[in-house]
Every structure is written in structure tokens, then in C-alpha cells.
Amino acid sequence: MASIKEEEVKLIGNLPSMASRKVEIALQLKGIKYEFLEEHDLKHNKSPELLKYNPVHKKVPVLIHSGRPIAESLVILEYIDETWTQEPALLPSDPYERASARFWSKFIDDKCYPAVRKYLTLGSETEVESARAEAQEGLQFLENELKGKKYFGGETIGMVDVVAVGVAFWQQTLEEIMQMEPANSCQDFPLLCAWADELLGCSVISDNLPSKDKFSSLIQSRLQFAAAASAASK
Amino acid sequence: MGKNHEEVQLIGTWVSPFVFRARVALNLKSVSYEFLEEKVGAKSDLLLKSNPVHKKIPVLIHHGKPICESLVIVQYIDEVFDGVKILPEDPYDRAIHRFWAAFLDDKFFPALKTIRMVQGEEVQKKLVEIKEGLALLDEALVKLSKGKPFFGGDQLGYLDIALSGFVAWIQVREKTYDVKLIDESIIPNLAAWVDSLRAHPAVKDIIPTADGLIEWVRVNLGPPPAPAAN
Numbered sequence: 001m002a003s004i005k006e007e008e009v010k011l012i013g014n015l016p017s018m019a020s021r022k023v024e025i026a027l028q029l030k031g032i033k034y035e036f037l038e039e040h041d042l043k044h045n046k047s048p049e050l051l052k053y054n055p056v057h058k059k060v061p062v063l064i065h066s067g068r069p070i071a072e073s074l075v076i077l078e079y080i081d082e083t084w085t086q087e088p089a090l091l092p093s094d095p096y097e098r099a100s101a102r103f104w105s106k107f108i109d110d111k112c113y114p115a116v117r118k119y120l121t122l123g124s125e126t127e128v129e130s131a132r133a134e135a136q137e138g139l140q141f142l143e144n145e146l147k148g149k150k151y152f153g154g155e156t157i158g159m160v161d162v163v164a165v166g167v168a169f170w171q172q173t174l175e176e177i178m179q180m181e182p183a184n185s186c187q188d189f190p191l192l193c194a195w196a197d198e199l200l201g202c203s204v205i206s207d208n209l210p211s212k213d214k215f216s217s218l219i220q221s222r223l224q225f226a227a228a229a230s231a232a233s234k
Numbered sequence: 235m236g237k238n239h240e241e242v243q244l245i246g247t248w249v250s251p252f253v254f255r256a257r258v259a260l261n262l263k264s265v266s267y268e269f270l271e272e273k274v275g276a277k278s279d280l281l282l283k284s285n286p287v288h289k290k291i292p293v294l295i296h297h298g299k300p301i302c303e304s305l306v307i308v309q310y311i312d313e314v315f316d317g318v319k320i321l322p323e324d325p326y327d328r329a330i331h332r333f334w335a336a337f338l339d340d341k342f343f344p345a346l347k348t349i350r351m352v353q354g355e356e357v358q359k360k361l362v363e364i365k366e367g368l369a370l371l372d373e374a375l376v377k378l379s380k381g382k383p384f385f386g387g388d389q390l391g392y393l394d395i396a397l398s399g400f401v402a403w404i405q406v407r408e409k410t411y412d413v414k415l416i417d418e419s420i421i422p423n424l425a426a427w428v429d430s431l432r433a434h435p436a437v438k439d440i441i442p443t444a445d446g447l448i449e450w451v452r453v454n455l456g457p458p459p460a461p462a463a464n
Contacts, residue, residue, distance in 0.1 A: 072332070074336070
């Protein structure tokens with residue numbers, strides 16, 4: 001009889017969703033085989049599977065293991081780590097270090113991402129400046145956390161690194177493709193810069209991130225949408 | 235001296251539902267701790283030093299090291315101190331407890347908290363949102379408890395602790411808006427759960443009364459904000 005770990009793993013996700021990317025990275029880091037079920041139109045046409053497996057939030061990602069669903073990316077990441085205990089460990093074994101990893105993961109998800117996203121999608125100049133400052137404040141905490149470490153997880157990639165993948169990605173792509181000053185420039189945040197290089201140098205990570213072209217057009221369309229919305233409301 | 239007698243401090247207030255979670259967890263594990271109460275309107279140096287990122291309570295300090303964020307604290311307490319296990323053993327059950335705890339923080343509590351800021355029709359909308367949340371929790375309780383009194387079964391578990399801090403505040407809203415939110419005719423399981431929770435040794439001596447909280451709000455926060463001018 002196959003152990004529960006070997007039973008079917010599926011992931012309902014969406015290519016642009018950073019939350020889906022994080023879960024895929026975690027699964028691939030652990031070498032777990034899974035089937036990716038893509039949601040093509042989250043705005044207007046959510047699949048029956050998504051509605052069935054995440055009736056409360058109707059959001060991606062949703063991991064389905066042996067027919068049982070788990071939703072919320074941070075919850076999924078901990079589930080993956082506890083169910084498949086092979087290397088790499090996403091969470092360290094020391095309770096204080098675990099608490100720290102959980103704290104930073106939540107901080108990145110609840111504060112950093114929204115702040116950087118806000119900065120990316122705002123139209124007017126004054127709003128952009130204050131959004132940038134807010135994003136930078138959050139990023140400074142992360143910069144401080146990296147002192148003396150290669151990754152947030154120490155010598156190896158851990159949960160916080162996986163959760164912060166979008167931060168690394170934005171840093172590398174924004175300046176290059178957008179001619180936009182990223183909130184986390186290498187000058188202001190040298191440790192984050194070095195960390196992003198290390199992280200994105202891993203094929204498991206970079207294979208799961210959108211191509212720069214795709215990302216560029218996604219951001220462009222968001223900026224256009226925000227500009228149109230702002231013009232319409234004047 | 236056993237682990238549960240090591241120097242532990244908790245920075246918080248008696249009104250915060252998040253601090254309450256940490257206190258229940260510590261009580262459950264029979265951990266003695268020093269409760270460092272924050273004054274309203276003036277954050278202590280210790281708080282600002284211990285939680286520079288959020289500057290919020292609760293903060294647990296163990297061996298001089300701070301741990302922040304109530305659910306992170308509860309999991310830390312579970313992992314470090316001996317006694318009854320707070321999180322279930324099975325990873326899937328743990329995921330379900332964690333999922334609902336996140337729901338409480340991301341969806342349920344914001345509705346409960348911000349009802350104070352709105353007027354008229356918006357109040358009704360928030361009340362509906364709160365009731366819908368409670369109905370979901372009632373359903374989850376049936377599935378998770380398997381006929382026992384708590385989400386954790388016979389004992390308080392992670393989700394019991396996560397929800398425990400909101401019980402008194404739900405009762406505050408019931409009084410303020412003259413509405414029954416924990417209605418035993420609609421959510422009988424959760425209604426029974428509230429009674430079991432209130433009687434639990436880890437909870438009964440520290441749970442605030444609704445009247446006490448209402449008075450605290452009146453004294454410290456003043457009346458609700460006036461409706462926006464048209």
C-alpha cells in the first residue's frame with residue numbers, strides 16, 4: 001500500500017499568481033511530483049474544482065493531497081514541510097528560529113508584497129513617492145535580517161526565501177525592463193541584491209518565475225489599468 | 235527546575251484578543267510568566283525595542299528573546315513548553331486549524347473590529363459578515379471536534395485558542411448593537427463551545443467581561459467616530 005506521502009498531489013494555481021509560484025517552488029525543492037491545474041480566468045470564470053476545494057475564499061493556490069484540500073499559501077508551505085520531511089527543511093528545527101521564520105513570512109506576505117504592489121500600480125507622482133517610502137521601510141527590515149546570512153534560511157533556502165521570491169524577482173526585473181527605479185535598488189539594499197542574485201541563480205526558483213517579457217507586459221497592463229481608473233475618477 | 239518555570243514575560247493588555255491567545259496558551263501549559271501591562275496611548279520602550287517592526291502587542295520574551303505575532307507566539311509556546319499539545323499531531327489537521335486561524339485574522343476580526351467605524355446600512359452589512367463567519371466556524375467545529383467540546387477535541391487546541399480572544403468582543407458587539415451573534419438556535423455547536431470555553435481552567439479567570447470591555451472602550455477610545463459629512 002502506498003504511503004500517504006506518495007499519493008496524488010495536485011495544485012490549483014494561476015501563472016501570474018506569486019502565491020502559486022511559491023507553492024510550486026516548495027514542491028519542486030522537495031522533489032514532490034504534482035499535477036498543476038491552471039485557473040485561466042480567475043476574474044470571471046473560476047473552475048468548479050476551485051469553488052469546491054476552496055469555497056471560503058475561492059482563491060489560488062489550493063493544494064490537494066489525496067483528495068484533501070489545503071488553502072492559503074503559508075498554510076500550504078508548512079503542510080508541505082511537515083508531510084514531506086526530506087531536505088531541504090523549509091523551517092529550521094530550533095523553536096526560536098521557527099518563530100522567526102514564521103514572523104518574517106507573515107511580514108513579507110502581509111506588509112511587503114502589498115506595499116511593493118501598491119508602488120507598482122499607482123498612477124500619480126505624489127502617491128508613488130509615499131508608496132515607495134512605505135515599501136522601502138519594509139525592505140529595510142528584510143535587509144537587516146539578512147546580515148551575515150546567504151539566505152533568510154541561513155546556508156540553505158528556507159520558507160522565508162520562498163515567500164520572498166517576488167521581492168527578489170521585482171528587484172531584478174524592475175530596473176531592467178521598466179526603466180523604473182525599484183523600491184529596492186542595489187545601492188540602498190546591497191544584501192537584498194546579493195540575496196536576489198543567489199536565489200534567482202537557482203534553477204528551481206528561476207524556472208518557476210514568469211519570463212521578463214511576460215512580467216513586463218503584465219505590469220504595463222496594470223499600470224495602464226491604474227492610469228485609466230485614476231483618470232476616470234477625476 | 236522544569237522548563238515551564240523559566241523566565242517568561244508577556245507584554246500586553248487585558249483587553250487585546252491577541253494577547254489573550256498567548257495567555258491561554260501559557261495557562262494551558264502551566265507556565266508562570268510576568269505580565270507587563272502596556273498603558274493606553276504610550277508604548278513602552280521595551281515594546282518598541284522588542285517589536286520594532288510592528289510595535290504591537292503581544293510580545294513574548296523568553297530567555298530575553300522576543301517573539302512577536304500572537305499565532306507565532308502560540309506555536310512557539312506549544313513547541314517549547316511541556317504539557318498538553320496545542321497543535322494536532324496530524325499535518326492535515328494542523329493545516330485546517332491554521333487555515334481557520336488565518337481566516338479569523340484576515341476576514342473575521344476585521345469585520346468585528348471595523349463595525350464601530352460605520353453607520354446605517356453598512357452596520358447591517360458588517361453584522362451579516364460576522365454572522366456568516368460564525369456559521370462557517372460552527373460548521374468547522376462540527377468537522378474538527380468529532381463530537382467533543384473543542385476544535386481540539388477534548389482539550390483546547392490551536393483554533394480554540396485563536397478564537398478565544400474574540401469571544402468577549404463578540405459579546406461587546408451583541409450588547410452595543412442589540413443583536414444576538416452567538417445564537418444557539420442558529421449555531422448551536424459554537425454556542426455550546428462558548429460555554430465550554432468560558433468554564434475552562436485556562437480561560438475562566440482571565441476572560442474579560444463584555445461590560446468591562448465596553449467601559450474600557452468608553453474611557454480610552456471615546457465614542458465611535460461621527461458619520462462623514464455629506
